[in-house]
Amino acid sequence: MKISKAEALQWFTLLSSLPEDQPLTPRQQEIVWAVLAQLESAAEARRDALAAQIPGLKTLAGRTAFVGDEKKFPRGCKSCLFGTGLGAIRRTNKCNLRCPFCYDFGQLHSQEPVGEGLWEIGGTRFYDRDLDLLFSVDKKPSGVCYVYLEPFMEIELYYPVIRRFHQEGVWQHMYTNGTLCTEENLRALADSGLDELRFNLGATDCSDKVIANIALAAKLLPHVGIETPMTRELFDAFLEKKDAILGTGIEFINFAELHLNENNLQNYADESLYCCRGGYISPMISRELTLRMMAIADREGWPVCVQDCSNMTKFARDLHLRAVEGGWFGASSYGLEFPEIPVEAFLPALSDPEVVFAEEEPLPKGYRPTDPVW
Numbered sequence: 001m002k003i004s005k006a007e008a009l010q011w012f013t014l015l016s017s018l019p020e021d022q023p024l025t026p027r028q029q030e031i032v033w034a035v036l037a038q039l040e041s042a043a044e045a046r047r048d049a050l051a052a053q054i055p056g057l058k059t060l061a062g063r064t065a066f067v068g069d070e071k072k073f074p075r076g077c078k079s080c081l082f083g084t085g086l087g088a089i090r091r092t093n094k095c096n097l098r099c100p101f102c103y104d105f106g107q108l109h110s111q112e113p114v115g116e117g118l119w120e121i122g123g124t125r126f127y128d129r130d131l132d133l134l135f136s137v138d139k140k141p142s143g144v145c146y147v148y149l150e151p152f153m154e155i156e157l158y159y160p161v162i163r164r165f166h167q168e169g170v171w172q173h174m175y176t177n178g179t180l181c182t183e184e185n186l187r188a189l190a191d192s193g194l195d196e197l198r199f200n201l202g203a204t205d206c207s208d209k210v211i212a213n214i215a216l217a218a219k220l221l222p223h224v225g226i227e228t229p230m231t232r233e234l235f236d237a238f239l240e241k242k243d244a245i246l247g248t249g250i251e252f253i254n255f256a257e258l259h260l261n262e263n264n265l266q267n268y269a270d271e272s273l274y275c276c277r278g279g280y281i282s283p284m285i286s287r288e289l290t291l292r293m294m295a296i297a298d299r300e301g302w303p304v305c306v307q308d309c310s311n312m313t314k315f316a317r318d319l320h321l322r323a324v325e326g327g328w329f330g331a332s333s334y335g336l337e338f339p340e341i342p343v344e345a346f347l348p349a350l351s352d353p354e355v356v357f358a359e360e361e362p363l364p365k366g367y368r369p370t371d372p373v374w
C-alpha cells in the first residue's frame with residue numbers, strides 16, 4: 001500500500017488517540033507498516049541525493065560507507081564488522097555528564113552496577129582473576145571494546161584487564177566523553193596496551209578542553225579518533241572548530257546515526273523521524289548531516305577517515321555477529337528498541353513539508369480511516 005501522506009497523518013493521529021492498552025488490530029498494523037515504509041523511502045531518497053554529491057564515497061564490502069584514507073579506517077570497527085563482532089565489556093555504571101542523546105537519559109543515576117570487582121564480558125560476570133580460565137576455554141575474539149557509560153569515572157580499575165587482553169593480542173578500543181582524561185591516565189592506558197581511544201565530542205559540544213585532551217591522547221596512544229552521534233548541535237559546533245579538531249592528530253571520525261529509545265525520545269520529539277528496517281528509530285536529519293559533513297571532508301581532503309556509522313551499518317554489524325556465532329540464515333539481534341511502535345512520534349514527519357512520499361495511491365476498501373470496520 002503506497003499510502004498517501006494525508007491519509008497517513010489522519011491514521012496516525014487516530015491511532016495515537018487510542019488508549020495505550022488497546023492493541024492494534026492486524027489491519028491497523030498493516031497501516032502502520034505502510035506508513036513506516038513510506039517514511040523510510042522518503043528518508044532514503046533524501047540521503048541518496050546527498051550521497052550522489054560525494055565523489056569519493058566508498059564502502060567497505062557494502063557494510064559501511066566512508067570517505068578518506070582507508071588505511072586509517074579504525075581496526076576496532078573492522079573487528080566489529082568483519083571479525084568476531086562487537087565484543088562488549090561492561091564495567092562502569094556512572095557518568096559525569098547528562099547528554100540529551102544518551103540512551104540512558106533520565107536513568108543515568110540508576111544504572112545497575114555490574115558488581116564489586118566484576119566485569120561483564122559476553123553477558124557473563126568475571127573477576128579479572130578468571131580471565132586465564134576464559135582464555136583457556138574460549139576462542140580469542142578479534143577485538144573487544146569497553147562500553148557502558150564513562151570508563152574514566154574509575155579508569156584505574158581498567159589497567160590490569162586491558163593488560164591481560166593485550167597479552168593475548170586482542171585489539172581493544174574504548175569510548176569516552178574525554179572530560180576526565182589526564183596525561184597520567186592516558187599514559188597508563190597506553191602502557192597497559194589499549195589500542196584505540198574514541199572520543200564522544202558531541203557530549204561537550206566540542207569543548208576546547210576535550211579537543212586538547214584528544215590531542216594529548218593522540219600523542220600517547222597508538223590510535224585515536226572521534227565517535228559521536230550526529231546531531232544539529234554537533235554539526236554546527238564541529239564546523240566551527242573543525243581546524244582545531246583535525247589538528248589534534250586523530251585518524252578517524254565515526255559519525256553515528258542517532259537512534260532513539262524510550263529514554264531519549266522526548267529530547268527529539270519535534271524532529272521528523274523514520275524507522276529503519278523495522279528497528280532503530282532516528283531523526284532523518286542525523287544521517288543527512290553526516291553525509292553533508294562527509295561531502296565537506298571529501299571536497300577538502302581531510303587527513304582522516306570519516307565513517308557513516310548509520311543504522312544500516314549497525315544492521316550489517318548485527319547480521320555479521322549472528323553469522324559468526326553460527327546463527328541461522330538471516331538471524332540478527334537488530335530490532336525495535338521500543339516495546340511497541342510509538343506511532344505518535346512520527347506525527348512531526350507526517351506534517352513536515354520536506355518529507356515527500358514519492359508515490360501515493362488510494363487505500364484499498366476497508367483500510368481508509370473513514371471505513372467503519374478495521
Ligand code: SF4
Nearest residue numbers: 095097099102149177
Ligand atoms: S557522555 Fe556518554 S554515557 Fe555520559 S551522558 Fe553522554 S552519552 Fe551518556
